[in-house]
Amino acid sequence: MKKFLIMFLFVSLAASGCSLGGGGAKVVSAEEAKKVAEDFINENLMQSGTKATIKEIVEENNLFKLTVSLPNDQEIVSYLSQDGEKFFPQVYDIQAVAKQAEEKAAAAAAAQEQALSEMPQTDRPVVELFVMSFCPYGVQAEEAMAPVVKILGAKADIKLRYIASLEGNDIKKVSSLHGPIEGLEDMRQLCAAKNYSQEKLWDYVMKIKADCYPVYSQGEAAYDKCWRQVAADTGLDAKKLDLCVSKEGAVLIKAEDQHSQENSVSGSPTLIINGQKVNPARTPEGYKQAICGAFNTAPEECGEVLAATAAAADGSCD
Secondary structure, eight states, rough: OOOOOEEEEESSSTTEEEEEEOOOOEEEOHHHHHHHHHHHHHHHTTTTTOEEEEEEEEEEETTTEEEEEEEEEEEEEEEEEESOOOEEEEEEEEHHHHHHHHHHHHHHHHHHHHHTTOOOOBOOOEEEEEEEETOHHHHHHHHHHHHHHHHHTTEEEEEEEEEEEEESSOOOGGOTTOOHHHHHHHHHHHHHHSSSOHHHHHHHHHHHHIIIIGGGGGOOOHHHHHHHHHHHHHTTTTHHHHHHHHHHHHHHHHHHHHOOOOOOOOOSSEEETTEEEEEOOHHEEEHHHHHHBSSSSSSSGGGGGGOOOOSSOOOOBO
């Protein structure tokens, strides 16, 4: 069976292939194709003082398949249309790529299964979800964890941890991947965790996700108005949070930074249960099963089935 090929161009080339000349239906000879491709590569794609040669040319799938020799003994396979008009620098075999993806997914699943099987068990598991407030993948993880907190929050110690840093004590100079507004929101959520119940914290976090996450990029004034409204809606005192951030924010975020470094955490989200990094399915059910596996004796709440569908593809902010 013929292999189905997708041609991908280098960033500098158009996705449909790079045109080498005028139109017209024709078929060039192999020797002509070799010269056309070699001239095109050396005149347009190679750095000054370097040269490529066509080591081999054969017909394949109604195209010319070119083995291109590059400096430093490198070789790549490229393709040229039979009319000599379109050059495709890079090729991917769909079947091979799909097989590699399957093998990678299987290896990741096996590694994750082993990590879960080796996870220490305790009477009250310590669950730490490291996030950045405005990381889309961190937000996704928070959304997956929220239903788990509702059923297991009284049985396990489930904490949000934050990935940010601060040099000195000026909280406005907090360093976070998505900017100072994110770092300040991390401090605000740390203050909410310190001064309010777990339920109120998660109500605030989820409403921030729904209402303010979409507007944080609009600037400080727009975000300030948004978070204050969310605080009011969820029963948090904005003035109390302001005071906590101004007086304790620097200490709180520095402690988070130190904890992240001690656990070699840099990506949002990262989940650590009983001191071990795990990466279960980023769904309520996936998180619930991982946490339930960390109990010496799983509570009856572990029998409740939660949603098992992810909101989006997994990824991380690093």
